[in-house]
Amino acid sequence: xxxxxxxxxxxxxxxxxxxxxxxxxxxxxxxxxxxxxxxxxxxxxxxxxxxxxxxxxxxxxxxxxxxxxxxxxxxxxxxxxxxxxxxxxxxxxxxxxxxxxxxxxxxxxxxxxxxxxxxxxxxxxxxxxxxxxxxxxxxxxxxxxxxxxxxxxxxxxxxxxxxxxxxxxxxxxxxxxxxxxxxxxxxxxxxxxxxxxxxxxxxxxxxxxxxxxxxxxxxxxxxxxxxxxxxxxxxxxxxxxxxxxxxxxxxxxxxxxxxxxxxxxxxxxxxxxxx
Amino acid sequence: xxxxxxxxxxxxxxxxxxxxxxxxxxxxxxxxxxxxxxxxxxxxxxxxxxxxxxxxxxxxxxxxxxxxxxxxxxxxxxxxxxxxxxxxxxxxxxxxxxxxxxxxxxxxxxxxxxxxxxxxxxxxxxxxxxxxxxxxxxxxxxxxxxxxxxxxxxxxxxxxxxxxxxxxxxxxxxxxxxxxxxxxxxxxxxxxxxxxxxxxxxxxxxxxxxxxxxxxxxxxxxxxxxxxxxxxxxxxxxxxxxxxxxxxxxxxxxxxxxxxxxxxxxxxxxxxxxxxxxxxxxxxxxxxxxxxxxx
Ligand SMILES: Nc1ncnc2c1ncn2[C@@H]1O[C@H](COP(=O)(O)OP(=O)(O)O)[C@@H](O)[C@H]1O
Ligand SMILES: [Mg+2]
Numbered sequence: 001x002x003x004x005x006x007x008x009x010x011x012x013x014x015x016x017x018x019x020x021x022x023x024x025x026x027x028x029x030x031x032x033x034x035x036x037x038x039x040x041x042x043x044x045x046x047x048x049x050x051x052x053x054x055x056x057x058x059x060x061x062x063x064x065x066x067x068x069x070x071x072x073x074x075x076x077x078x079x080x081x082x083x084x085x086x087x088x089x090x091x092x093x094x095x096x097x098x099x100x101x102x103x104x105x106x107x108x109x110x111x112x113x114x115x116x117x118x119x120x121x122x123x124x125x126x127x128x129x130x131x132x133x134x135x136x137x138x139x140x141x142x143x144x145x146x147x148x149x150x151x152x153x154x155x156x157x158x159x160x161x162x163x164x165x166x167x168x169x170x171x172x173x174x175x176x177x178x179x180x181x182x183x184x185x186x187x188x189x190x191x192x193x194x195x196x197x198x199x200x201x202x203x204x205x206x207x208x209x210x211x212x213x214x215x216x217x218x219x220x221x222x223x224x225x226x227x228x229x230x231x232x233x234x235x236x237x238x239x240x241x242x243x244x245x246x247x248x249x250x251x252x253x254x255x256x257x258x259x260x261x262x263x264x265x266x267x268x269x270x271x272x273x274x275x
Numbered sequence: 276x277x278x279x280x281x282x283x284x285x286x287x288x289x290x291x292x293x294x295x296x297x298x299x300x301x302x303x304x305x306x307x308x309x310x311x312x313x314x315x316x317x318x319x320x321x322x323x324x325x326x327x328x329x330x331x332x333x334x335x336x337x338x339x340x341x342x343x344x345x346x347x348x349x350x351x352x353x354x355x356x357x358x359x360x361x362x363x364x365x366x367x368x369x370x371x372x373x374x375x376x377x378x379x380x381x382x383x384x385x386x387x388x389x390x391x392x393x394x395x396x397x398x399x400x401x402x403x404x405x406x407x408x409x410x411x412x413x414x415x416x417x418x419x420x421x422x423x424x425x426x427x428x429x430x431x432x433x434x435x436x437x438x439x440x441x442x443x444x445x446x447x448x449x450x451x452x453x454x455x456x457x458x459x460x461x462x463x464x465x466x467x468x469x470x471x472x473x474x475x476x477x478x479x480x481x482x483x484x485x486x487x488x489x490x491x492x493x494x495x496x497x498x499x500x501x502x503x504x505x506x507x508x509x510x511x512x513x514x515x516x517x518x519x520x521x522x523x524x525x526x527x528x529x530x531x532x533x534x535x536x537x538x539x540x541x542x543x544x545x546x547x548x549x550x551x552x553x554x555x556x557x558x559x560x561x562x563x564x565x566x567x568x569x570x
Binding site for chain 1: 477
């Protein structure tokens with residue numbers, strides 16, 4: 001059997017022109033290295049505004065690394081360097097003098113393992129708000145209630161706002177993390193396998209939550225669950241790893257990518273034959 | 276087959292449990308024995324002189340006999356208290372700042388260098404600190420406010436001695452911040468101060484309390500260095516420049532020639548030291564338990 005292999009000559013950075021037109025986030029020749037080891041081949045990608053964009057691919061193909069390049073969380077890893085540009089509304093987030101606190105307010109992030117702060121439920125949202133200059137206590141209160149309602153957590157926790165967030169269930173913790181991110185009014189929300197650590201029911205709740213964010217902000221979600229990518233996302237990028245280096249294979253509207261993939265490798269992966 | 280493995284596991288469990296229990300029992304027994312020994316040895320003095328005279332006599336001029344001696348330990352207790360509290364008050368904030376620097380600001384290589392330096396400082400024998408205090412610090416204070424050998428000298432030397440210990444332990448508590456939490460704080464755009472409040476401090480808190488307890492304990496129990504720089508005059512200090520004598524120094528200075536009731540009175544001094552340590556550990560456990568968000 002011939003394995004579907006991408007040749008060097010092929011354009012790996014597929015990106016339909018209609019995507020680029022309404023782009024919110026743009027990768028231009030972005031490459032990621034850990035020390036001398038390249039983790040992601042040069043990638044160009046446009047992520048449309050106020051849509052849900054999913055990233056799929058096998059483990060180790062650089063999905064998390066790519067996501068963490070978009071809010072510069074990679075900066076925290078000493079060995080990690082990012083080449084190329086990551087444009088947020090046309091401005092390179094890697095430009096010198098970027099205000100990191102401002103960047104991370106604009107670009108929120110949700111992780112695979114729910115990671116609420118070891119504080120009370122209320123403080124989990126209150127503290128970031130205060131940090132970002134919300135002086136008025138009553139306004140913060142309002143905002144806390146609003147975002148907790150948005151994630152459907154308010155009725156579950158309104159009587160125990162002062163209890164530790166760590167006592168919530170995994171699904172509740174993840175929704176609290178979403179609420180914490182939403183409280184800061186981000187334009188982009190990065191989600192790194194937000195449902196993989198949750199039970200099926202909580203996973204469905206969080207998935208519904210993501211769908212409701214469509215039209216409001218740009219969501220980039222990494223997922224191992226192909227069904228989920230298919231259900232919730234408008235566009236999908238498929239990454240693969242070759243010689244321990246991640247590369248973009250195909251990027252398209254989700255329907256097209258799943259139903260009429262341009263590459264054999266994509267077809268094999270979405271049909272469950274590879275990966 | 277499975278039964279044998281399970282049985283085997285069970286036996287390992289038992290095999291490990293026994294020596295662990297023995298180790299625990301031995302340490303508990305040693306503590307108990309030391310306290311018993313102190314109580315027994317001080318019983319003579321407590322019976323013949325009575326506990327009251329140790330806090331109310333005119334002065335500390337112990338003799339072999341109850342009626343000819345003066346046994347007031349309070350000036351020594353105050354001296355010990357002030358020098359310990361002073362040293363912790365000086366060292367703790369500095370240590371905290373150092374740990375903050377190591378966690379939030381220092382580049383990894385610099386942080387490693389600072390840590391090894393602190394480890395080195397923590398390992399220097401106290402007599403060396405005392406020697407430095409005696410030959411450098413005391414003359415320096417004396418030029419400013421004679422006689423030089425004073426509460427202040429004791430505070431500074433002890434602070435210097437416990438600083439590395441508290442800093443290293445506080446740093447270790449900070450470093451134990453889970454990576455996921457640290458990522459969460461960064462992703463939420465928190466400043467360093469915000470990250471400290473949100474993710475570093477809550478889990479580090481009990482470790483920092485432990486660091487303070489250990490530092491305080493070391494200051495309280497330190498003998499050689501304070502003996503060399505504090506002047507050892509038995510008087511309740513009224514200023515930082517007054518000489519003081521600590522409980523530990525009192526025992527070290529007089530043990531060699533003390534006899535009968537005098538000797539027993541020195542064991543009362545030791546008993547007081549043990550009580551002070553006990554009170555401190557109790558306070559620390561209260562501090563630890565008042566954790567509002569304990570999961
Ligand atoms: N902190 C790190 N240090 C060194 N290499 C890393 C680090 N994080 C990820 N990598 C490497 O980068 C590659 C991509 O990892 P990652 O982005 O986590 O992939 P994915 O999220 O798709 O599973 C992997 O080969 C991994 O070993
Ligand atoms: Mg990943």
